[in-house]
Amino acid sequence: MDYTKITETPSNHDDLERMDTATILQKMNGEDKKVADAVALVIPQISKLVDALAERFKSGGRLFYIGAGTSGRLGILDASEIPPTFGMPHERVVGLIAGGDTAIRKAVENAEDDRIQAWKDLMMHNINSNDVVVGIAASGTTPYVLGGIKDARANGLLTAGITNNPGSPLAMAVDIPIEVNVGPEFVTGSTRMKSGTSQKLVLNMISTALMIKIGRVKGNKMVNMQLSNDKLVDRGTRYVMEGLGVDYDEAEALLKKYGSVKKTLEEEGK
Template identity: 55%
Template sequence: MMFQKITEKDSNHNDLEKKSVRELIDGMYCEDQNALKAVGEVKDQTEKLIKKVVKQLKNGGRLFYIGAGTSGRLGVLDASECPPTFGTEPEKVIGLIAGGDYALRHSVESAEDDTKKGWDDLQEKFINSHDILIGIAASGTTPYVLGGLSEAQKNGIPTGCIVCNLNSPIAKVSDFPIEVIVGPEFVTGSSRMKAGTAQKLILNSITTATMINLGHIKGSKMIDMKLSNEKLKGRAELIVIEATGVDLVLAQKLIKENGGVRGAIDAFNKK
């Protein structure tokens, strides 16, 4: 099958400027359902990639995301959520975006056109064959991502991708490609919409399923979360109370003395 950029095709909706706010909302909602359906259709691909991520991280490796624009920002977002949610070190899941941290808040669209910069950025983090690299690019053609994945593959580093077009150049240099086909965007070519939604859902699955497999969740509770604010401290207290049957005062004492939820529960169970 020939490579076609479905993400660049004309929208299924026209005359948007003539529509009411409710009509616009209804149209976007309709298209968002297509994104959700598309994610469901790639569960097999997602499962294969996650199993490889788990294997690499269990053996001491790291998970890298690489992307540009919206895709890059989503990767950085997912990586940045892992330490507070799962208690991992910041170096365990790393998100790289074309243009660096400045590109998180500002448009640096030209940064994605450098085919060598992606690999340069990865080498600065000393990426190696114990790690795994996932490229995120709705189009499947972003040079920054393509170059990084290609060089990683040449160096024996496992690769995966999340793209929204079939048979893309990026999928061809990915050992575990996820091709989630969401169709044309509501606003033609604006892949921050459906494509971004689908990518975020898949990223959620990757890190959440991985961290569960690595033992950071007990039951459904975040036993390794960082207690960095009052909301999380309160959540931790409730988890300890539920797991041990102690009252609030003792739960607070256990958490303080043992550095968090996991330590508190372990200390109680050793008594």
């Protein structure tokens, strides 16, 4: 396939080892400033994915992220934050990484080169045609991701891909390509930098917009969050105070009675 692998093109900066610390950081920051603008250009594609996800979620569908290395870890990070933030069951948004859970902390050699393992991993979750699979790969060429996407699509699932190489094999293989062109990395080829940052931004947008669309946010509040520590109980209490116009002690007592901000507001706001 004829396309330019932008993630491997030379950095805009050279002689990095000769720079003083402040210069290194300033130039890195200058490159990072380009990321949000690059993400803004793909909002139409992200929007298409979110709307499709919301429709499927209302019918019991799920979201699966598949990736390797940094991309896989970012998918797992996003998925792992959905239950505490929005009160959704862990199995509704799932992150899978080449090499399994071991690879979250330590690289597993050659795991990303296995073209059939991603589908095996997905099958462990009884994947079905109501689910959506999002492949994440800065290069757009990771075999683990490509294999999983092709198998998912062949089995009737909606697929999307987040990549930093427009026109890459991943972009060509999915139903909804999200191609974020952040340009060359500060350290040539180090996609944990701008590429990874752009992936984190896109994942934030996908999951947060999805949770809003399916009713897990009220106003601008995380009314379905799990009250799993003192900080979150305090936050929930303040949400109740604002929503019902009561003092802190009463809000806290009501919150503990009903067990969630949403139920408290629904029951006491009648």
